[in-house]
Amino acid sequence: MDNLNHLIEGFGHVLTPMNLLFALIGVTVGTAVGVLPGIGPAMTVALLLPITYGLEPTQALIMFAGIFYGGMYGGSTTSILLNTPGESASVVTALEGNKMAKSGRAAQALATAAIGSFVAGTIGTALLVLVMPQVVAFAINLGSPELLAILLVAFVGASAVLGSSRVRGFAALLVGLTIGVVGIDFVTGQQRLTFGQPMLADGIDVVVVAVGIFAVGEALWVAAHLRRKAATVIPVGRPWMGREDWARSWKPWLRGTALGFPFGAIPAGGAEVPTFLSYLAERRLAKHPEEFGHGAIEGVAGPEAANNASAAGTLVPLLAIGLPTNATAAIMLSALQGWGFEPGPFLIDKQPVLVWTLVASLFVGNTMLLLLNLPLAPTWAKLLQIPRPYLYAGILFFATMGAYAVNAQPFDLFLLLALGLVGFALRRFGLPVLPLIIGVILGPLAEKHGRRSLQLSGGDLSGLIGGPVAWVCYAIIAGVILWPLIGRLLPGKRPSDRDHTPTEASA
Amino acid sequence: MTIVVGYIPTTQGEAAVTAAITEARAHGDSLLVVNMSRDDKLVDAHRAASTELSRLDAELTESGVPHEVRRVEHGTDPADAILRIIGEVDARMLVIGLRPRTPVGKLLLGSTAQRLLLDADCPVLAVKAH
Numbered sequence: 001m002d003n004l005n006h007l008i009e010g011f012g013h014v015l016t017p018m019n020l021l022f023a024l025i026g027v028t029v030g031t032a033v034g035v036l037p038g039i040g041p042a043m044t045v046a047l048l049l050p051i052t053y054g055l056e057p058t059q060a061l062i063m064f065a066g067i068f069y070g071g072m073y074g075g076s077t078t079s080i081l082l083n084t085p086g087e088s089a090s091v092v093t094a095l096e097g098n099k100m101a102k103s104g105r106a107a108q109a110l111a112t113a114a115i116g117s118f119v120a121g122t123i124g125t126a127l128l129v130l131v132m133p134q135v136v137a138f139a140i141n142l143g144s145p146e147l148l149a150i151l152l153v154a155f156v157g158a159s160a161v162l163g164s165s166r167v168r169g170f171a172a173l174l175v176g177l178t179i180g181v182v183g184i185d186f187v188t189g190q191q192r193l194t195f196g197q198p199m200l201a202d203g204i205d206v207v208v209v210a211v212g213i214f215a216v217g218e219a220l221w222v223a224a225h226l227r228r229k230a231a232t233v234i235p236v237g238r239p240w241m242g243r244e245d246w247a248r249s250w251k252p253w254l255r256g257t258a259l260g261f262p263f264g265a266i267p268a269g270g271a272e273v274p275t276f277l278s279y280l281a282e283r284r285l286a287k288h289p290e291e292f293g294h295g296a297i298e299g300v301a302g303p304e305a306a307n308n309a310s311a312a313g314t315l316v317p318l319l320a321i322g323l324p325t326n327a328t329a330a331i332m333l334s335a336l337q338g339w340g341f342e343p344g345p346f347l348i349d350k351q352p353v354l355v356w357t358l359v360a361s362l363f364v365g366n367t368m369l370l371l372l373n374l375p376l377a378p379t380w381a382k383l384l385q386i387p388r389p390y391l392y393a394g395i396l397f398f399a400t401m402g403a404y405a406v407n408a409q410p411f412d413l414f415l416l417l418a419l420g421l422v423g424f425a426l427r428r429f430g431l432p433v434l435p436l437i438i439g440v441i442l443g444p445l446a447e448k449h450g451r452r453s454l455q456l457s458g459g460d461l462s463g464l465i466g467g468p469v470a471w472v473c474y475a476i477i478a479g480v481i482l483w484p485l486i487g488r489l490l491p492g493k494r495p496s497d498r499d500h501t502p503t504e505a506s507a
Numbered sequence: 508m509t510i511v512v513g514y515i516p517t518t519q520g521e522a523a524v525t526a527a528i529t530e531a532r533a534h535g536d537s538l539l540v541v542n543m544s545r546d547d548k549l550v551d552a553h554r555a556a557s558t559e560l561s562r563l564d565a566e567l568t569e570s571g572v573p574h575e576v577r578r579v580e581h582g583t584d585p586a587d588a589i590l591r592i593i594g595e596v597d598a599r600m601l602v603i604g605l606r607p608r609t610p611v612g613k614l615l616l617g618s619t620a621q622r623l624l625l626d627a628d629c630p631v632l633a634v635k636a637h
Binding site: 389 | 546
């Protein structure tokens, strides 16, 4: 009941003209970047990060959440019309959605995606209200050893479970952790990996890393692949659905929500796995399985609901434990740190207005997104006609300005370029971006908790394994790491070939 | 001799092809229909779909004029592409469709038609859609 009161209070805070305006800006920008392939909510939030240090944190967070939700809506448009997913979470939508568009049912595909996203986003946000306080109550008693264990699960989850190759995942994670340790050791005061550069003593700012990897890296990658044939415009009418479409869509929406929310909330979840599972489930349950592969509406409705529900799920660990499960959430976490808040179980106690206003803004933003996307889908599709050089010149401009604005140091610009080259190399060699960014942002946090536990136990390593929560976490880690070995030992059961899963990390 | 037609999937493009067929019949020329799409855009509204081009091909075959339909998919400027083709085939005439433009639109985006009218070495027939 208490939560409900807080939430209603939150609505009171959202419904001011300024906050509504920021929500509107957020969802508009979010949809736009979701539509454009290669530019995603993570990059956008990173680019806007330096600008928001001047804003009120609540307003900036409302905008970020709008971008995050909006990206999920926008990604489906590109998937359906162009067969080029704008977002990694929309890869599955393209399977059936593009077939529907090619057979002249683009309007129905866009409608079921938008309405499904709305239904799933609203249910997911309601679940967030219910679940988050429980998670906080659980997390508030966790000590450093347990938090370290949870962070390690997040590392292993992001590196080993997502993406096509464990080796690549762990390589990216290690690059991220290395970038994270640059600077002065907070316990002993020693300089680490600074190469005698006084500029590096403060560490590398997360903004510079995120902007370099996401924005500069992507711009260099696109510049190297500029010559691609253009696609033909697929005519879109105003999205609408007939009675049969509704009848076939509502169950997949609910099933997608049920799959997406928990996957968003666990450290190795993300949106890719539940969308894929939802697609498989719909194909199995469909009354007309022969339509799959030729444009079945269930194959659009389910995954689209799943990716929005997982976006809501992502916010549970972010707000309750301070644990991001995808790249956008990771950058939102570093924004919270930038304003001087300590993300974690105490956030909701210390900053109730911030948290509940954010949650209320999700309901508002979700409704705005439905209104923006349903009638305006053809307009959003026009964004795809912007010549890429214009787009990326703008992105590079913002990236440079943002990186410079953080500390007003020209040195940061060289760092930005170097990190941009790292980002290019990641894409070139198929390394996922998520483990790297998780490593940069959570690495220092894991180090802090690890050393604190060791200090508490007087240097005894057993201090790291305190309590049942940590045991469960280490068991999960061991299971994930040893799984390929076990799979090989079991006779006749080969680990399935995962090469078909998309390697492109959510950028 | 060859007549080059700049074709885009709009009423203006259709009008250009129609005018070019009449012209080719009158003087016994062959037609080269060119559709250009830019490679720096993800989607180009001026790109003619394959179905569109094959329909065009069928229509031209029916009209009995010797013809070729060519698609240019690289480059960023349709005017450049067409000017190059004119030089390549030593065209007798270029046929293009014109559409109304606002002065601001022309200032911001430039005008392909204007460049073709000014820079083409051969006579240019500019037609309007009805």
